Amino acid sequence: MDRNIVYIKDTGILQPDRTKDVYAAFLNGLRDRGMQDSVMAVRVADIGAYNQGVVIKVLPDTTYYNVKDADINRIVDSIKEGKAVQGLAARKEPKQLRIVLRNCGVVDPDNIDDYLARDGYQALKKVLFDLKTPEKTIDEIKKSGLRGRGGAGYPTWMKWNFAKQMVSDQKYVICNGDEGDPGAYMDRSVLEGDPYSVVEGMMIAGFSVGATMGYFYIRAEYPLAVDRVQNAIDRCYERGLLGKNILGSNFNFGLEIRLGAGAFVCGEETALIASIEGRRGTPHPRPPYPSVKGLWEKPTVINNVETLANVPYIILKGGDVFARVGTATSKGTKVFALTGKIKNSGLVEVPMGTTIREIVFDVGGGIFNNKAIKAIQTGGPSGGVIPKDFLNTPVDYENLQKLGSIMGSGGMIVMDEDDCMVDIARFYQRFCFEESCGKCSPCRIGTAQMLNTLSKIAEGMGELSDLDNLRRISQAMQKAALCGLGQTAPNPVVSTLRYYQDEYEVHIINKKCPSKKCRNLLSYKIIPEKCKRCSVCMMNCEAKAITGNKDDGYVINMDKCVRCGKCFEVCKFKAVSKE
Numbered sequence: 001m002d003r004n005i006v007y008i009k010d011t012g013i014l015q016p017d018r019t020k021d022v023y024a025a026f027l028n029g030l031r032d033r034g035m036q037d038s039v040m041a042v043r044v045a046d047i048g049a050y051n052q053g054v055v056i057k058v059l060p061d062t063t064y065y066n067v068k069d070a071d072i073n074r075i076v077d078s079i080k081e082g083k084a085v086q087g088l089a090a091r092k093e094p095k096q097l098r099i100v101l102r103n104c105g106v107v108d109p110d111n112i113d114d115y116l117a118r119d120g121y122q123a124l125k126k127v128l129f130d131l132k133t134p135e136k137t138i139d140e141i142k143k144s145g146l147r148g149r150g151g152a153g154y155p156t157w158m159k160w161n162f163a164k165q166m167v168s169d170q171k172y173v174i175c176n177g178d179e180g181d182p183g184a185y186m187d188r189s190v191l192e193g194d195p196y197s198v199v200e201g202m203m204i205a206g207f208s209v210g211a212t213m214g215y216f217y218i219r220a221e222y223p224l225a226v227d228r229v230q231n232a233i234d235r236c237y238e239r240g241l242l243g244k245n246i247l248g249s250n251f252n253f254g255l256e257i258r259l260g261a262g263a264f265v266c267g268e269e270t271a272l273i274a275s276i277e278g279r280r281g282t283p284h285p286r287p288p289y290p291s292v293k294g295l296w297e298k299p300t301v302i303n304n305v306e307t308l309a310n311v312p313y314i315i316l317k318g319g320d321v322f323a324r325v326g327t328a329t330s331k332g333t334k335v336f337a338l339t340g341k342i343k344n345s346g347l348v349e350v351p352m353g354t355t356i357r358e359i360v361f362d363v364g365g366g367i368f369n370n371k372a373i374k375a376i377q378t379g380g381p382s383g384g385v386i387p388k389d390f391l392n393t394p395v396d397y398e399n400l401q402k403l404g405s406i407m408g409s410g411g412m413i414v415m416d417e418d419d420c421m422v423d424i425a426r427f428y429q430r431f432c433f434e435e436s437c438g439k440c441s442p443c444r445i446g447t448a449q450m451l452n453t454l455s456k457i458a459e460g461m462g463e464l465s466d467l468d469n470l471r472r473i474s475q476a477m478q479k480a481a482l483c484g485l486g487q488t489a490p491n492p493v494v495s496t497l498r499y500y501q502d503e504y505e506v507h508i509i510n511k512k513c514p515s516k517k518c519r520n521l522l523s524y525k526i527i528p529e530k531c532k533r534c535s536v537c538m539m540n541c542e543a544k545a546i547t548g549n550k551d552d553g554y555v556i557n558m559d560k561c562v563r564c565g566k567c568f569e570v571c572k573f574k575a576v577s578k579e
């Protein structure tokens with residue numbers, strides 16, 4: 001039976017949290033109307049809103065804000081009637097569409113019966129007993145137009161087909177749950193919220209390519225995801241859904257988890273394979289691709305968590321139904337981890353082709369503190385920034401690439417006028433430098449040189465020739481680095497240079513940071529006309545850079561100042577200037 005799902009959370013910050021009371025009142029309302037079995041209410045930790053009182057979200061698309069006690073029963077009645085409550089602060093969220101996240105927050109991720117009650121393993125049954133052959137299964141995936149969600153967007157059916165065509169006594173399927181991009185937590189949420197779908201996706205992939213064994217590669221920093229996937233695997237073995245002669249067919253398939261130690265490069269497929277094999281997790285050149293020679297030199301398909309979570313849905317609903325969502329070249333939905341200067345940060349799932357503006361303003365609620373949007377960053381360290389001028393761009397693989405960024409795995413960081421593009425480039429470059437495995441010199445030396453150059457510019461010691469150097473190193477890395485980490489590490493630098501070269505130049509020529517972010521370029525001054533001589537700034541200055549007294553006033557000695565910004569923060573009279 002399909003249940004209505006309702007999320008409840010008190011998002012107020014001034015009063016004690018009332019989530020528990022509201023939840024109890026909601027349950028009473030359901031019981032009074034005999035609706036306790038048809039509606040599942042969930043107290044959630046994050047509802048994608050902040051300081052908007054009690055928020056009740058009725059899935060799929062209606063959210064009520066600042067709900068008062070007297071409104072609760074009206075909301076319960078409205079669920080029965082199937083329409084929204086008139087006159088309440090409600091917001092429709094038509095832009096979201098949950099395919100990947102269809103079960104997240106809906107099923108109990110530890111309860112296999114919950115998953116079975118929502119068509120769990122029906123897709124596998126269809127594959128084994130209706131479609132019957134790998135060819136027909138792969139054909140359905142081909143019709144769907146599904147492309148890999150791990151970053152590169154490679155057509156899933158092609159990858160499966162390559163592995164299927166290989167003749168081998170043993171083949172493998174790997175689920176890539178490494179997810180090392182800063183700001184990304186899509187895969188983790190799917191593994192934690194709906195592990196059975198990914199298990200089912202793995203089994204269908206296994207059947208399609210002729211594999212009898214699959215591995216989940218999950219980073220050890222995701223202990224809940226690991227527990228839930230392990231529980232799902234154990235329950236499936238108990239019920240005969242994994243192991244030999246699954247569901248009475250002649251399909252045999254086993255699953256195990258391997259833990260990653262949290263190195264970004266281990267998400268790269270050849271490094272990941274080395275890591276599972278117990279070797280040092282460093283990449284090696286391709287070809288041969290894993291679909292030809294992968295784990296223990298056997299044909300291996302590696303797919304991302306989100307890619308696999310789509311698979312049961314596609315098989316069950318039909319590839320053509322899936323293909324109706326999205327754009328000509330990018331089908332289905334994409335889950336984004338929407339973060340940064342956004343009001344409603346959180347996981348969102350939107351059809352491909354939704355514009356950046358719709359994601360940021362309609363789904364994300366706009367910019368925090370009503371500041372102006374400056375750019376969005378997609379694709380993490382392998383991606384780039386997209387300036388606000390391109391907000392109307394429909395999100396798909398090709399469009400983002402044209403703008404100099406990539407879809408990546410789905411991190412989307414919103415930036416406002418206070419964000420400095422040199423600082424952003426430096427942040428990602430530091431990440432790549434620290435995560436570079438060091439195996440090849442273009443990346444080992446290139447990331448270090450780029451980081452040094454960016455730091456020089458951010459600290460006011462840059463020269464104009466540095467910009468050409470950054471471009472030259474970028475090109476060399478893109479061409480010569482051994483793996484995707486080094487090849488894409490320059491992307492944030494290249495894209496910030498492409499759109500914001502003037503910002504770099506102000507840092508270099510004027511020794512100023514227009515966004516007031518680069519600490520070494522800031523100077524603090526006390527404005528005598530505004531200063532009330534309260535001495536609070538002096539008391540808070542740990543560097544003892546402020547001198548003076550109530551009679552003569554106060555001054556900041558910039559030679560001693562470490563630019564911590566404390567005086568600026570504590571002065572209630574806006575008498576400290578930051579330039």
Ligand SMILES: Cc1cc2nc3c(=O)[nH]c(=O)nc-3n(C[C@H](O)[C@H](O)[C@H](O)COP(=O)(O)O)c2cc1C
Nearest residue numbers: 148149150176178179267268269303304307484485
């Ligand atoms: C440095 C680096 C890190 C990567 N990290 C991940 C990751 O965390 N998860 C992932 O699915 N793919 C990651 N990838 C891409 C994978 O190597 C691979 O292409 C992907 O798992 C294939 O799955 P898909 O076809 O379903 O996208 C990474 C690639 C590189 C170069």
Ligand code: SF4
Nearest residue numbers: 438439440443483486
């Ligand atoms: S590009 Fe970087 S991460 Fe990849 S192999 Fe070379 S050094 Fe290692």
Ligand code: SF4
Nearest residue numbers: 531532534535537571
């Ligand atoms: S805190 Fe502000 S008002 Fe007080 S002494 Fe410092 S600058 Fe003046």
Ligand code: SF4
Nearest residue numbers: 541561562564565567
């Ligand atoms: S910025 Fe920090 S170190 Fe500098 S004067 Fe203010 S409080 Fe002192």
